[in-house]
Amino acid sequence: MTPHDLTATEALAAIAAGRLTAPELAASCLERAAARAPVVRAFTHLDPAQVMAQADAAQARTGALRGIPVAFKDIIDTVDMPTSYGSEIHAGHRPNRDASVVALTRAAAGVVFGKVVTAEFANRRPGPTTNPHDAARTPGGSSSGSAAAVGAGIVPLALGTQTSGSVIRPAAYCGVHGFKGSWGEISYAGIQLTSATCDTVGLYARSLADIALLRAVLTATPFTGLAAGNVGGPRIGLCRTPFAEQAEACTHALLDEAAAACGKTGAQVADCTLPPRFAQLADAQRWVSAYEGARSLAYEATVHRERLSPDILEGRIRDGEACSPELYRASARFGEACRIEADAILGGYDALLCPAAPGEAPPGLAFTGNAVFSTMWTFLQVPCVTIPGARGPAGMPLGLQLIGPRGSDRRLLEVAAWVERAVFG
Template structure:
């Protein structure tokens, strides 16, 4: 048994029964980090001695909660009181927050142990970090939750926290071949997280199974029911190719065709979803809302530290400057009007199955990939789960995302587990 490769559920069971100590698991995770970090570069800050000391204290005391003794990674946009928090920017190189972000606090209160801070792109935007895809370090892990996805995929920690403003949970999960869960907007507190776009920012997590995502989400969302995902099925599955289908690569098209066939054989009702022509504008709408709100969120940094902001982020913020408050309110209203039509989809379908990314991860020197296929679902605030189950022409992971109605995260995760069990290679 390789301890650092345990799933969340398996590790938790052993920790709860005292068949495994928190120190043993933390040591195994750090051994993997020491073995691979020079290649993967998943971590922005680590303090092995402090993490092991906290693990030892847990081992000496009572069981503390559902995540007792479980190491995890924290994207470096979440404040942490015992580790530096730089938000992926040299502006905050020496920043030491006085308190943890609320999501980190919830995990700690449930007994989880922070192993370290994972690498993020600059203020959770698009500048490519040093982090590499653990499956092949010539390729990107995606962004902006680059280190979190890579750390879980490379068995450095069993789970990690991330955020999504466009596609920053789902796309890295797709490129790294792990489960990524972005819940309904507003269901996890964002206190203590560096804001990028307040209408869009959403806390999410990375795990290696859907069951694991349910357990972590149960803590983050304060919904104990998520700890047991039960669904008899079969579901009604809507295949949503999106108006951007022409941008998909053959491996994503093949994955969607394979999924439709496999789920159909499993007696799911699988049908195509109509593509409203006006939805072609949604990607740009999300981009405009994000850019405008980012100019507000990063106003102080622009005023005082402009030279330390990357050219790419400067360009995004300059685009946001061109959108005034009235136009921004009109954009939000238009998004709300378009979202009203989505409810009809979930009268016909239990879940939508749609691309997570164009295809396999691109080369690292080409950036973190296009967030194209996550923008609309973030704009609408819908819960999404990335399901890895295939590989592309270069042997890199490929999968799809399941999307559910807002607020029905439990049912989405239940159906996502049912589908993932059918789609994953057996044996």
């Protein structure tokens, strides 16, 4: 196994044992990036000399991420790398400080490996990134470069963001683990804002242990492994959501197989049907995120309107400008009422088992896929995790999604590790 194939926790163990150095790991990841870059096109900025200088320094340091490469979505500010927010308006922009997640990564002796492609202002217009499993298919969005960089084996860790389905869906499409924490659990400071109600930091990795490691770094809390004995006979709710008809047959089959495997391994599995009015959450989220998004992008919408794509103008700015304060407030109140209701429902389970996406990544790069199986959960501000391991009829990755109660982020990762062993061995 070459160094770039290692998970973050495997690489850290090898570095601690003297079998690997941080510069050797960085060099291997750079070689992989050079080999995959012409097809995957995940990076907007990657400076090998800058990477190696960080790795050399990290080798002599102690820290939870000692020398581990981490890629950052290009809406996350980095003081020593350009941050363009996926827009020509800000091409070459150099922030005057790091985002919180970048600063914490550096403090943990992580290597800021580079910046990866985002859709324009983390909205709808996709960048050039392709799916690492089939270049003719989308990697998902808006965190396309983040998911593809991990899925292509270039870096073990990457950060993205989710306002609707920008972390969970790309993780499912690219066959990696993805995690969107409870709203506010990880600081959003220094990241381009779209919707203060919905925007959440997301993590990508090759294992759940790696997700737990990176989450600990970004919440400035101690890291402990996901011990198998911490979960026994979890209560799992099989929840196809109010949008079940939009899931493909392969996704329904995977949910059935996963539920059966969990039941056979000792879980208490029961169907969970959400209240009918939860079907309205998608529309409510649309109005809240559009209203807030049009105001977050007021500078671009007023000074550089002609340089914005039709995608963001039609899908975010004009919706937000058309949304009345009354509709915004009503949608926001509806979301909070449903959050309280969801707290009570989710309190009866350790996790809900749900679709991560309708099916495999769609062909073509112009459409990043349907976010319907993430939007509701994002608006409810609950933690979500994608577990890869299955394949669809075209041989592309399929993912499972687990949902936990608000604030149960660490517990959800432990339950996810239990489910992963039960379903995929």
